[in-house]
Amino acid sequence: MLLFQMENGACYIIFKNFRNARVYHEKGLDVEMLKKAVEELNVLPNGNSSSATNLKSTWVKQVEVLKEPYLCSSLRNLLLHFPGCISADESSDRLFLSDSNHHRIIITDGNGKILDCVCISFTNSVFFELQYSFEDGEFEFAKLARPGASFYNEDEDCLYIVDSENHAIRRADMERRVVETLYPTFSINKKNNSLWSWIENKLGFRRDEDTQSEEFGSQSLMFPWHLMKSEDDSMLIINRSFESLWIMDLASGEIKEVVTGFSKILEICGELIMEKVHFVKQMPHDLLQQQIDSSCSTKELPYAGLISSLTAIQNHIIMCDMVGQRMLKLSKESGVLSNFQFSNFGILGLPYWLSxxxxxxxxxxxxxxxxxxxxxxxxxxxxxxxxxxxxxxxxxxxxxxxxxxxxxxxxxxxxxxxxxxxxxxxxxxxxxxxxxxxxxxxxxxxxxxxxxxxxxxxxxxxxxxxxxxxxxxxxxxxxxxxxxxxxxxxxxxxxxxxxxxxxxxxxxxxxxxxxxxxxxxxxxxxxxxxxxxxxxxxxxxxxxxxxxxxxxxxxxxxxxxxxxxxxxxxxxxxxxxxxxxxxxxxxx
Known part of the structure; x- marks a missing residue:
């Protein structure tokens, strides 16, 4: 990796063997902090290479609020900002869209009418600090950090969500409209998410033990993205680069096994992955090629990175266009590809960054x-x-x-x-x-x-x-x-x-x-x-x-x-x- 800064210009980071070689940042980036972060990842106190156990550092925040600049991006005012993943409840004609960079889950019917939203809504959370973070509670107050894949469990009427940048698995009870954390278990998330709790925290009355998190261990989730359910009711959780697989018990939220390496992952859940890849290939080739460039697919299986970005409902295939910031609908009968039209925007309320x-x-x-x-x-x-x-x-x-x-x-x-x-x-x-x-x-x-x-x-x-x-x-x-x-x-x-x-x-x-x-x-x-x-x-x-x-x-x-x-x-x-x-x- 090379890191340098042009005089009176932008900062650049160049990674070796990355498909997208350059990452651009605005002027004013704290280069020294970035260098320190890289050093902490690469070197452990005992001299070994980095792992998940070394993430308790000054620049990584596990439970603390992750704040965004008020004017951080023009693209955040698009209706969708990196729609990364989608799943369906065909029996009730519902779609669950992970609007990842808006840190919310949008729930629609098959025709695009917005039914509900798991998000931070300015209208209903004005008394709270309105930035994405890690909190349980009702849909209006729950906080996610770039959610990824999800799947709906009809027996429980619950939606399981990969909370990618919180390194967590969340469970949304659709009847009660409440989000809970399945993994990991933080005591802070079990507290009452009320205005009085917020006031206590502001005044410094919250006890230290309320905000202590579990130490990250070798089995901890690290930036999970894909989520599948196996025949034995286990959850198969895979990161975006397909380098790590976590096998989790659905009932208890306990990680039973961690598998590393793409070949070993294919041995365990290759059939489920290939089934989804076959599903992906039904979309137009030119469109898929665009999406591959924006995903973290492997060379061995280029379409693998898209397995969570599309789903079937009724006689259509719905796909997340991560490049065009939109949803697409493909008719299985006619093969016609069209834009997925949304309606009923009032359910979304005011975006949190307006507050x-x-x-x-x-x-x-x-x-x-x-x-x-x-x-x-x-x-x-x-x-x-x-x-x-x-x-x-x-x-x-x-x-x-x-x-x-x-x-x-x-x-x-x-x-x-x-x-x-x-x-x-x-x-x-x-x-x-x-x-x-x-x-x-x-x-x-x-x-x-x-x-x-x-x-x-x-x-x-x-x-x-x-x-x-x-x-x-x-x-x-x-x-x-x-x-x-x-x-x-x-x-x-x-x-x-x-x-x-x-x-x-x-x-x-x-x-x-x-x-x-x-x-x-x-x-x-x-x-x-x-x-x-x-x-x-x-x-x-x-x-x-x-x-x-x-x-x-x-x-x-x-x-x-x-x-x-x-x-x-x-x-x-x-x-x-x-x-x-x-x-x-x-x-x-």
Whole structure:
């Protein structure tokens, strides 16, 4: 391996005998940390070569949160970001897609309607630190790290998931909508994943033994990817390079045997692998060749790396296109290959990377480095009900894939404002509660309420949206304000694609450049922009079919003076109604 850095340029890593020789990194990469990591992997204290037992080092985090930069990648705003693996439940017509680089499992029916999602949803986990990590709990709160293959066990109604970068096997109970860890066993994962636990952890009250993990041993999983079930109800877990096989007991989660070497792996599960390889070969050869270049297939069996990237349901074969960032559907009867169309995006909520940790919300907008793409001016109003209407213009050369759904909108009121439901209409009481008391009341309710009650509260917070004849998207909400300073934060996710104009046909290069500019809140140039365009063009598809997400961030600051007093009774409080109507543009 060679490692060097160009002056005022990017860092490069060149690996010997790797199919893809160069790995590019942005400027600012800590080269010394990378060197230290390589040295720790290659040298053990006793002088032997590296193994899984030496991973308790300063740069590897086993249970700690793995944080991503807020603006780490333009491609994360695509609907799918490296859809790596897929499995099916044919009896219930369900597909389980591992949207790996979005750290979630998307559950759809055979027609692409999104039914559920095992993920980190901004809408339902706003009080938690919203980055991918390792946590059990309900689907809205569970955290994965680049999930790989999965298989559905109909007898248990459970989905078994390879949690690749957590080196774990997770089990999702589909009826209870709860994710549990089958292997390994961390005590931290058995704790209550509630807001109160989060507060205890922030205040330093969590005991040290709660966060201790098991030491990695020679039988530990290391970056598993493929998952198959044998006839004796054992799980066969294989890493991406087909160098290691772990045989795990399905009931107990105990690793019974570890096998290394591709030839030995074929001796044990070669029949299952070849059965899946035969299945893979039904797809068009040109498409498979593209996927092989993006997978870690072996020279001995080139298609082996794709065995978890496709599945059969009804009369179709569904395949993950890891290059084109899409799903494909092949009809077994006609042999026609088409794009797999998704719908019902509101189930996905807002992506986790649109949020900010709780302690950073009040940061100065300039310090957020462009994350708030829209910020409205400071407004002075009288206390009372404030109706807010946002009129949003989407880019002229784009169109909504489907109308904006309530699940893709998030609203929060802070300070001297409280959110109200549009359905309530009339306030129950004219008596105002102090802001400090409101804060303590909300903390009490959150600390002693269950996750279910929290979800119910959020579901009651109604926002409405519609698309009118003027082609603008309207978002309506309302808040109650008391005297003082308050802030209303509105976030939304618009799922778009380029508009098809029959009178104008541009090149795919122009489409790729336009999508790149829309995906980036700030115009970028140079190598980063060129690399993004190159990755989009690499898919060899009509980029007008590519679905991507454009975020909306709005902060409205309100300064409310004291309540006006009634003429006849100075103690009577007069409530006022205000309306705010804004027009915003998502144009870049």
């Amino acid at each position: 900010f940790p709780l302690e950073r919300v009040y940061s100065v907008a300039g310090g957020l480095q462009g994350a708030w793409t829209h910020q409205l001016q400071h407004l002075g109003l009288l206390p009372g009900r404030v109706d807010i209407k946002l009129n949003v213009d989407i880019p002229l050369d784009t169109e909504l894939v489907e109308p904006l759904q309530e699940g893709c909108i998030w609203l929060q009121a802070r300070g001297a404002a409280t959110e109200v439901s549009r359905a309530e209409g009339i306030l129950e009481s004219s008596e105002k509660v102090g802001v400090s008391q409101q804060w303590y009341d909300e903390l009490d309710n959150l600390a002693f309420s269950t996750a279910e009650s929290e979800l119910t509260i959020e579901d009651d917070n109604a926002t409405s949206d519609s698309k009118s004849d003027d082609e603008r998207v309207h978002i309506d909400c309302a808040v109650n304000t008391s005297p003082g300073i308050s802030e209303v934060i509105i976030c939304a996710a618009f799922y778009l694609k380029l508009r098809r104009d029959p009178d104008q046909q541009d090149s795919q290069e122009k489409y790729a450049a336009r999508i790149t500019d829309i995906l980036n809140p700030e115009r970028i140039g140079g190598m980063r922009r060129d690399l993004c365009i190159h990755l989009l063009l690499k898919s060899n598809r009509d980029l007008r079919d590519l679905v991507f997400m454009k975020p909306l961030h709005v902060r409205i600051k309100l300064d409310c003076v004291d309540h006006p007093k009634a003429v006849h009774n100075s103690k009577e409080i007069i409530l006022t109604d205000s309306k705010i109507d804004f027009t915003l543009s998502l144009h870049t």
